[in-house]
């Protein structure tokens with residue numbers, strides 16, 4: 001183990017099963033980061049409650065579900081620490097203290113907050129307003145210096161830095177000012193070419209069977225301008241090729257398919273069939289690990305703090 005680069009904290013809200021967008025966008029990257037950082041991976045179940053507090057039992061179920069997905073995708077509890085936010089009281093405790101150092105005005109200008117308020121059409125709760133303060137607490141509890149996130153989360157990291165700086169000024173050097181680490185992989189579209197989303201019916205889940213995966217691939221949106229297999233097609237903006245780029249290890253095959261697609265010498269069905277095969281190859285070891293874990297849930301676990 002060569003954990004030399006520093007300490008990471010990052011996490012997901014347990015909103016539902018993880019899909020191949022999470023795999024390409026974050027999980028593969030997290031698994032790799034375990035080689036060079038000390039890693040803390042957080043199941044941010046309290047954060048889910050800021051918008052979705054009517055069915056807490058569902059949040060609990062989803063929390064166990066995403067841990068299984070993470071482990072199947074290569075998060076290694078021998079090397080990384082997994083944290084269930086609601087089971088570690090320090091998160092909420094530090095949020096209370098940090099809350100003294102942030103103004104309501106500052107929090108109401110956070111872009112994610114403004115979007116949520118607009119979207120939900122509700123009177124925002126104190127919990128929702130405090131979302132970034134809880135996130136700052138998540139990071140600062142562990143004195144993490146590096147936070148791998150998507151671009152939409154950068155305003156939260158900026159706020160974390162401000163709060164850490166303020167705390168340090170007042171009480172002495174305590175917290176490092178963490179840096180965001182942006183993933184370089186492009187965002188994967190859904191099977192219908194909208195944003196891939198757990199609840200849109202356009203996601204391929206890590207827990208899907210090979211048959212379900214193939215079925216979803218064969219039904220994918222492709223190039224709407226193309227009527228016949230002999231029409232020259234578009235590769236750019238075509239989610240089938242975005243998936244080929246993300247998951248097909250055989251780069252020569254991908255290059256050849258693109259060339260033939262542009263020339264109108266290969267049909268959508270063949271391009272999709274090859275994608276289904278490549279995707280199922282990528283998912284096979286993940287499914288294998290999930291089965292082993294599901295059959296033997298206590299294997300290798302130290303169940304401290306069962307919450």
Ligand code: TRP
Nearest residue numbers: 009010011012013044047135138
């Ligand atoms: N807000 C993050 C998201 O929705 C999840 C999260 C909670 C997080 N706490 C965190 C991410 C701390 C990084 C660090 O994706």
